[in-house]
Amino acid sequence: MFACIHCPVGTNDESLTDFAYSFSPLVEETAPDTVVLDVEGCELRFGSAYGLANEIARHAVCSKATGGLGSRVNVALAGNPDTAVFAAKFLKGVTFIASGEELTALGELPVEKLFSPRPSVHSPRSGPHNSNLNTPNSGLNKETLDFGPWTLDWKQGQEILETLRLWGVRTFRDFANLPTPGVAGRLGQEGVRLQQLAAGKTERYLKLIQPAPVFDNSIELDHPLTELEPLSFIFARLLNQLCARLLAYALATNELRVQLKLEDRSLHERTLNLPHPLRDHKVFLKLLLLDTELHPPQKAVIAVAIACEPVRPRVLQTGLFIPQTPEPAKLELTLARLAKLVGVGNVGSPQILDTHRPDSFQVKRFFVKNGAERKRRGDGETLGRGDEEKGRHGISESPAFNVPESSSPRVPGSPLLPIPVGFRIFRPPLRAMVDASRGYPLQLSAWGPNRSVYGKVVRLAGPWRKTGDWWRDDCWARDEWDVAVETRIGMAGEQRRTKLSHVLYRIYRELRSGAWFVEGAYD
């Protein structure tokens, strides 16, 4: 049994829906001014179906403050939703249509009512709508006619109506009494459906209103929490519920927002952004705990709220010949643990900054790209400074040993292919004392907390002048030298024997201060 509530004077559909929910949890919002309820079993509460309809009509005229609508409504009870909708829309007051009596109630309605457009429902919580449904020119959608589970093209509907008029069909009863094979042969399946609608013989399920899923959870604590361990149990409970809800909707999340209300009424907010959507509550819990350890709240916690941003789960097609990559959940945990171990700014991917200032880079978040995400090498990430950097060693002469130009795989017997020489940079640069009495470095000594450099300069090349940021206060200018320093180093595998070795360093003299530094070593 279905009940339809139609509010002819118009109403806020939100209030109409809320009103309908007070009678049944199964509600279809057919139109902004019309709702259909499944009232099967409600007679146990209201005595009978007719008693329910009367209760709806009586309660609707009550003021909104008392849960009513503040206006009169039409209520119809029928065995199928469409019959209830027609009866509520076109028959005033309370109408009860028993099964098999549909034509008795609706048979005299003009057949044009069958083609009256039904305003579309834009959203479950849309604003007030025009309730004048009987006038075709009411600003409604004239492209299609909405009949619940199926729609009819407006133009086709008008053609069918014109045909019915030519046949002398004036009422629902006339249309229902036509032989179905003839209607099917002349009007097609749409005609048969319309005929069933007129006869009140349709069967369909309600399109129930689904409340928007809520992906946040909160809890207020009886006693303030000052330690992480009891807080972890609160986190676990909230995350468990959140992940269960995500799983129920086949969703995942890539953003967790945690809000801790502290004892002094201030808020401690943290947001965990994940590169890939996850919904494993154990992983979330570990990540949250690691993050809370790194960024602890300053006061005791009295309330916890966790919200997440639901997104579609990641779907990745792997292949037999694609190298294995870390699992996203494990990788996130590993990165969080590494950040806790060595510091947040010391874990990630290096990104070169758009400047010529030496050793300019930043560490950004690391995440594994799949094949499609990977860019071709050099697509704008090095920020266009490579060409100018070539100048420092961009020499036209050939080196002492033969270096072929090609970088293709080596053919046996051909000269050795070169690889770029690596550079180990010293952070910070070592302040050096340099004997440059002849205008070039002769002797070098530099000490730092972790390393030291000293010895005679046996070979050198330079200077190469580099300047930059001259328009700023922190401009820099320096003369660079490449030097080979004679150094005594321990022999590999032998603890007490040393040998003389020439280590290649890059040193520079700051032009502003005149101080010498060791920038790093070629290796």
Added chain:
Amino acid sequence: MRVALSKAAFEAEIISRFGAPFTQQKPPAQVMSTGIAEVDSIMGGLPRGAVTEIFGPPSSGRTSFMLAMLAHAIANKEVCTLIDTSDCFDPVSSGETQVDLDQLLWVRCAANVEHAFKATDLLLQGGGFGLVLLDLGDIAGKDARRIISSWWYRFRRTVENTPTALVVIAADSCVRSCASLALEMNRDADSWSSPAQVLHANLIPPRPSEITHANLLRGIRVRLDRHRPLHSSPRTAQFNGILNNI
């Protein structure tokens, strides 16, 4: 002796009947290319699921070799990580030597060896990495040799039966028996733009006209000697490092 003979006879009898049940058919070890064809052809590449040790004095080409490995592995879609114990990795020069920095996980340990080993352990336990590089190159040889062996055994056990190649770069040999492949690197020669600027060797100072902007280091020639596996014959490979591509 009798027991040994009887055992041999027993085994021969079983082999004649059921094949060779006592011979374990180990699958051939998978290797990863180093990115240097010369080294691959002679040394065979980096073994996966094992520890490789590369050691040598400063300026012996260890970092050049490391960058070549990184560039090649990342180009082959391996996920690579570098545990930089002394924080001496230079992204500017390495970014311009074919290393796709986006796909490199860089862990800076600020000269804390304990942090470096713990980070390596975390990364190996996490799994999924193709190449894990532990750079101890600036740690003095005597300090590197003092690293307790249990770390190396632990690493060897962790990477076993995984596709991960763990490469340790050090100033001196320190991984010992846990290394499946040990390569010693030495610089054979270096190339400078002007041969006249040898100062203390023959005390010929450069004339002012010879000190030009173009007179810088141009490249090095590196020699690799294989020390492990012990039972294999020693082999030597060479490659050139150049700076004029930077």
